[in-house]
Amino acid sequence: MPLGLIALALGGFGIGLTEFVIMGLLPEVAADFQVSEATAGWLISGYALAVVVGALVLTAAVTRLERKPVLAALMVIFIIGNLVSAVAPDYGLMMIGRIIAALAHGAFFGIGAVVAASLVLPDKKAGAIAIMFTGLTAANVLGVPLGTMLGQAAGWRSTFVAITIIGVLALAGILILVPRAAADAGAASPTSLRGELRAFRSGQVWLSILVTILGYGGVFGAFTYIAFTLTEVSGFAASAVPWLLVLFGGGLFLGNTVGGRAADKDVDRTLVRVLAVLVAVLVTFGLTAGNQPMAVVSLVLLGGFGFATVPGLQMRVMKYASDAPTLASGANIGAFNLGNALGSWLGGVTITAGFGYTSPIWAGAAITVLGLAVVVSAARQANKNGAASGGNAASRRELDLQPV
Template structure:
């Protein structure tokens, strides 16, 4: 893998840390700015909304720019608003910086995914994707606890300064390694944006995006409500919650790494094995939630399975959206964040209905089951296409490696 991809992954790590770190800084922010805890918590919601809205819109805007210019614009904006957030004394300004940071994050990740795919061999997109998404998983394991520690030692503003500083090496890497090739304005006699939007109409691509949203929704549904589950059902003390979160994050790192090695050569086999295993894991987790021995093991396993399946789906979106390399990454980013917003909402609804702290685990199982049903629809459509002898659109690598047979798209 080109070294610049790892520095882009560092930027994704900084952005993932920024997205999640407020969970440990909310009380400090509320006290310092003299606002309610709920108002401080709204800063996280503002970031999530900005990610969902920003991914497709900012990616569409960036089609007019070279990838180097787009990456620099988004990352410089992200860095500057964190500097502003670190020095502001007004809640309104801080809220605005969170929205702008999310927009810049969404645009950067979408273009970075397309850039990573273009800088490696045609059959290595899965590995390139895993390098970038590995930054998000490391943010869960190391970035969020580190942000909380900085907040405890030197105040919440120090965490914002740290995120800004972490973005600097990636800026240098982009200036040094990403070519300033002008963006193509058109393909034939059609504008580039229109060409990419038309390429996104593939039924298979839409289904892959839905699968990604559902799997990520299942992941964040249980991850969001892990603390009350661990303390109220499993019986762990509050001090164990960071350890359990770290176990889930470590599993996620393992899953992304494994997917990076397998997603290019054997994506179908990985998804066919990983999807049912993920569903079974959520069901077993719900049934065994009262066991302090089983829960840590299951958290590690579910973290690995969730991110292995999720990152593989993202790489398959990039393979499928060959006619929309930039917008494909943007819509993949949006789909993941739709899931990250939908999952916790579904889990919270179940808790509000009085179904107990195991309910988010059952909701995760339900979302995963729905994803499996949609996957069967994809397989059925592909099988029917083969029987008709019609092979339309881009082809994905199947088991057997880059030189093996491909799975036809519907």
């Protein structure tokens, strides 16, 4: 395994920790800044929106630059954002720190996925992307529980100091371990921003992004309110929730690894099968959430099959934008966060409407069914036009949308 993938995974670990650990520290942050928990919650929402902006705008701004220096610069931005959060004297500056860190998030994963794929042989690309995203899964499995415990024991600021240190280590790893030549293999020319934008004329690129929004939205529709489901429906004590989430994170880790290997063999077939099983898992979870053993099994399977889609979703959009994948890759990272926001919003709507704490699971199942329908349609269209193995050139020739 190329050592550069380890550096990328470490960067992904730090970014994942920044995104998710705040959920466990909101009470402490709210109390310190003397704001309501709802107001403190904007530190999560504001981060997600900034990720989308960074994934599009910042990635577009750096497409003409060499990828390794860009990754290093993004990690510097990430370090600055978390350092600002760690020392913020008030809520406003804390929000600024969160936004700064989030701007690096989408561009780092978008460009990092392209670099990870360039470090390995063609038939190992999805697996390499999965290794980079292993950092994100590790952040959920280990980082969030440990970061929350650290923040509760030594103050929430100590967690952001630790994340800043992780960022410094990731920066050093990128500078030392990621080979410049491989990182820039097939890189766009200095005049290729128009070429990057041209990738969005491909119907398959847009379908891939839509599948990402719906497939990932279904997972987070169920997961956002999972603590309420586990305590109010399954009957677990609140103290058991962190350990149950560790099991969920274990499913994430396994699913990400297996999903990456499967996607290397056949992206569309993997996505269709995994999304179909994910629908079944969500339906089973919704029906059996009141049974504790079944709830645990469903939770692990939700993490496994939910994250088994991630390497394939990222690989698919890069496949159909293969001549200019950087901006499309970044846009797909933004799509993951749009899916997160969609699922969380719809789950909240169902609870507010009085449908109970299993309703977000059913909402997630409905969104995932839509994602499954889209990927089945996209795969059939690709096969019909002979583009399934032809990459972006065939995609542009036979599947391009007509310019407005």
